[in-house]
Amino acid sequence: MTIRKTNMIRKKRNSEIVDKKYADLSKWYSSIHIYLDTVLNSDDMHGLILEGEGGFGKSTIIEQHLNERKIPYRKIKGHMTALELYHKLVEYKDDIIFFDDCEGLFTNRSAISILKGALETIEGTRTIQYNTTSPRLIGNSEEVFKGKIIFSCNGYPDDVNLRALKSRCFYEYVGLTFKDKIEIMTEIAKLKNKLSFDERMDIVRFISNFASESHIFNLRAQKSIEGLYLTCKNNGSDWTIVAQRQLPIDETLWAYYKAINIKCANVNQQVAHFKMLCGASRRTFYRVKQKVCQISQICMNEGG
Numbered sequence: 001m002t003i004r005k006t007n008m009i010r011k012k013r014n015s016e017i018v019d020k021k022y023a024d025l026s027k028w029y030s031s032i033h034i035y036l037d038t039v040l041n042s043d044d045m046h047g048l049i050l051e052g053e054g055g056f057g058k059s060t061i062i063e064q065h066l067n068e069r070k071i072p073y074r075k076i077k078g079h080m081t082a083l084e085l086y087h088k089l090v091e092y093k094d095d096i097i098f099f100d101d102c103e104g105l106f107t108n109r110s111a112i113s114i115l116k117g118a119l120e121t122i123e124g125t126r127t128i129q130y131n132t133t134s135p136r137l138i139g140n141s142e143e144v145f146k147g148k149i150i151f152s153c154n155g156y157p158d159d160v161n162l163r164a165l166k167s168r169c170f171y172e173y174v175g176l177t178f179k180d181k182i183e184i185m186t187e188i189a190k191l192k193n194k195l196s197f198d199e200r201m202d203i204v205r206f207i208s209n210f211a212s213e214s215h216i217f218n219l220r221a222q223k224s225i226e227g228l229y230l231t232c233k234n235n236g237s238d239w240t241i242v243a244q245r246q247l248p249i250d251e252t253l254w255a256y257y258k259a260i261n262i263k264c265a266n267v268n269q270q271v272a273h274f275k276m277l278c279g280a281s282r283r284t285f286y287r288v289k290q291k292v293c294q295i296s297q298i299c300m301n302e303g304g
Contacts, residue, residue: 007261011118015152023188023190024187025057025184025187028176029057029061029072030182031172032050032061032065032172032174033065035170036048036062036065039150040148044121046119046121046147046149046168047148047149047169048149048171049156049165049171049172050151051154051171051174053175054154055180056174057184058152059100059152061076062098062150062152063075063098066096066098067253070094071096073095073098074097075094076088076097076099076102079104082105083130083137085105085111086114086137087138089118089145090128090139090143090145093146093147094147095148095152096149097149098152099150099152101154102153103154103155106153106156107157107164114129115149115165116161117129119168119169120168121168125144126144127142127145128145129141129142130142149169163204172212176295177213181217186204188219194230195229197205199229201245202229203222203226203229207243209224213253214249214253215249216249221247225239225243228242229243249253251277252280254278255273255278255280256278256289258273259274259285260289270285271285
């Protein structure tokens with residue numbers, strides 16, 4: 001193959017890459033599409049809870065899915081009281097409601113009770129109630145809810161009341177391995193911005209080489225580093241120095257991986273080493289282990 005033909009192919013490939021409007025993340029989030037289509041069409045299940053690490057596109061996937069199918073929805077984000085939640089459910093009682101970054105709702109027992117009523121799966125009528133003498137209540141204290149609710153959260157606490165809510169919904173933990181994260185960043189790097197494709201890929205390679213399973217990073221870190229890269233490119237500074245600061249270590253994850261990699265150590269010895277390294281408790285060791293195993297199981301199920 002001639003050099004000219006090789007260059008033409010490279011130019012064509014790069015053109016196809018940089019002209020894409022959205023990154024294709026379906027490989028990693030295919031199950032989300034299945035759950036969304038199912039809950040939107042189901043007569044029995046009316047809720048979906050998506051839990052997973054923040055900053056890797058859960059909310060974007062949900063909104064793209066709904067927008068591509070021209071399905072109208074109401075997005076609600078931020079803190080709200082139980083009464084404010086009740087008012088929103090009444091206002092949008094026939095609609096699809098998307099609660100983004102909704103962890104605050106899961107700490108409010110009154111809000112959980114309202115949501116359980118909205119997502120009831122056994123009785124035909126889903127009734128929500130807010131019994132109060134407060135003049136702040138707008139309208140009736142009881143309404144019928146006919147809509148659908150989608151939750152996107154970074155964490156879902158293990159609580160008796162929340163288990164009851166979870167049982168009324170489809171639930172998916174969106175776990176990503178280190179390899180998954182780098183592959184997603186590679187896909188994101190195909191989107192055109194102020195940097196060249198090669199520069200964007202240099203950043204992905206840097207993150208891949210510098211970081212590990214123990215580091216905290218997401219797509220926001222990728223974008224932050226791209227901004228720092230551009231600034232350093234213009235003033236001649238070394239971008240890798242400031243880029244490293246965008247990739248901090250999760251001390252409990254670091255200690256966990258160190259502990260489980262001790263040769264011939266039993267679990268009690270692993271826990272002791274973990275506690276010595278990071279000062280965390282035995283309970284934290286098992287919490288981290290559960291999270292790591294959960295992600296590994298998802299990867300095995302998907303053939304990763």
